Amino acid sequence: xxxxxxxxxxxxxxxxxxxxxxxxxxxxxxxxxxxxxxxxxxxxxxxxxxxxxxxxxxxxxxxxxxxxxxxxxxxxxxxxxxxxxxxxxxxxxxxxxxxxxxxxxxxxxxxxxxxxxxxxxxxxxxxxxxxxxxxxxxxxxxxxxxxxxxxxxxxxxxxxxxxxxxxxxxxxxxxxxxxxxxxxxxxxxxxxxxxxxxxxxxxxxxx
Amino acid sequence: xxxxxxxxxxxxxxxxxxxxxxxxxxxxxxxxxxxxxxxxxxxxxxxxxxxxxxxxxxxxxxxxxxxxxxxxxxxxxxxxxxxxxxxxxxxxxxxxxxxxxxxxxxxxxxxxxxxxxxxxxxxxxxxxxxxxxxxxxxxxxxxxxxxxxxxxxxxxxxxxxxxxxxxxxxxxxxxxxxxxxxxxxxxxxxxxxxxxxxxxxxxxxxx
Numbered sequence: 143x144x145x146x147x148x149x150x151x152x153x154x155x156x157x158x159x160x161x162x163x164x165x166x167x168x169x170x171x172x173x174x175x176x177x178x179x180x181x182x183x184x185x186x187x188x189x190x191x192x193x194x195x196x197x198x199x200x201x202x203x204x205x206x207x208x209x210x211x212x213x214x215x216x217x218x219x220x221x222x223x224x225x226x227x228x229x230x231x232x233x234x235x236x237x238x239x240x241x242x243x244x245x246x247x248x249x250x251x252x253x254x255x256x257x258x259x260x261x262x263x264x265x266x267x268x269x270x271x272x273x274x275x276x277x278x279x280x281x282x283x284x285x286x287x288x289x290x291x292x293x294x295x296x297x298x299x300x301x302x303x304x305x306x307x308x309x310x311x312x313x314x315x316x317x318x319x320x321x322x323x324x325x326x327x328x329x330x331x332x333x334x335x336x337x338x339x340x341x342x343x344x345x346x347x348x349x
Numbered sequence: 350x351x352x353x354x355x356x357x358x359x360x361x362x363x364x365x366x367x368x369x370x371x372x373x374x375x376x377x378x379x380x381x382x383x384x385x386x387x388x389x390x391x392x393x394x395x396x397x398x399x400x401x402x403x404x405x406x407x408x409x410x411x412x413x414x415x416x417x418x419x420x421x422x423x424x425x426x427x428x429x430x431x432x433x434x435x436x437x438x439x440x441x442x443x444x445x446x447x448x449x450x451x452x453x454x455x456x457x458x459x460x461x462x463x464x465x466x467x468x469x470x471x472x473x474x475x476x477x478x479x480x481x482x483x484x485x486x487x488x489x490x491x492x493x494x495x496x497x498x499x500x501x502x503x504x505x506x507x508x509x510x511x512x513x514x515x516x517x518x519x520x521x522x523x524x525x526x527x528x529x530x531x532x533x534x535x536x537x538x539x540x541x542x543x544x545x546x547x548x549x550x551x552x553x554x555x556x
Binding site for chain 1: 370371372374375452453454455459460462463464465466467468473476477480507508510511513514515516517518519521522524525526527531534535538539541542
């Protein structure tokens with residue numbers, strides 16, 4: 143049982159790595175089995191198909207993202223700082239890869255979306271669920287900030303949606319241009335956008 | 350000669366369509382030849398490889414983008430309106446596809462970047478060149494607006510880079526969520542970010 147579960151975890155970890163490095167179409171079940179040091183029988187014992195394994199890696203990533211966003215939400219810090227952490231986590235990861243002369247890989251969700259969204263229904267559904275969940279986590283942070291009077295957020299859903307899209311755009315461009323600084327700069331600009339309503343509100347005289 | 354050039358154009362148009370619909374790895378030279386109604390001999394007369402044809406489609410797309418940005422730059426309208434046109438062009442295209450019940454396809458550049466950036470040097474180089482050119486076009490619009498006093502743009506390069514990343518993030522998320530409105534909403538938020546320094550600087554007109 144221990145070995146069984148180890149094999150499943152190895153398949154998940156190997157698939158996550160290979161899909162992130164090479165993309166979905168370019169990686170075969172054989173590639174994954176070979177890299178994980180397992181036979182195809184083991185693979186099909188745990189997963190029906192490459193698609194099913196890819197969706198399981200997405201679920202694993204979603205869990206991690208869910209935890210991260212919940213941790214941010216629970217922090218005793220300003221909303222802007224919580225959201226900055228979201229960008230800086232990605233920035234730090236990109237810097238580490240750049241320092242090791244490894245190509246930047248972008249976001250596993252965004253890469254899979256860019257390759258498969260609208261082309262594979264099950265993968266698209268899973269990606270949609272994860273992105274909605276991510277957005278909902280950010281909405282909570284924004285609503286709390288609005289309640290605290292830290293920010294004025296007239297449309298939390300649209301703002302959260304934009305922040306997720308900013309993270310995705312930043313990840314994609316940083317990877318394409320081989321430049322982690324794009325994530326940092328974009329994060330700063332996205333956060334400056336957020337601060338605006340509070341500033342605007344503070345300066346608009348009562349009429 | 351006429352037929353020759355027609356065959357090359359057909360290969361380019363077919364490849365652009367298939368790559369946009371299915372991605373790079375999933376499309377073979379045979380797929381492209383079959384869809385274009387041409388033999389492989391014709392293909393290899395014009396292009397060395399699928400990679401070379403993909404780069405040629407990128408060049409074609411870059412030309413179009415260059416023209417669009419130049420036209421925007423030449424317009425007698427506010428910079429914010431020029432930049433809004435950039436988002437709205439993408440929004441209109443996405444709406445047309447949604448109205449026809451066709452899946453949204455995202456940006457051909459962003460999709461290829463999400464699949465191949467850092468994995469194929471020649472494609473990555475070409476994508477970088479096109480993104481830099483796009484950014485430079487936006488910088489011109491921003492600098493002109495700064496000179497006119499329409500906007501205050503302290504770092505045109507960073508702002509232009511962010512706008513390109515916003516377009517990419519919006520295209521990716523709209524496609525993934527099957528929702529063209531994401532492009533419109535993100536465009537508005539990105540442009541609101543731009544207007545900020547001008548608003549802060551300019552005296553508020555009496556209404």
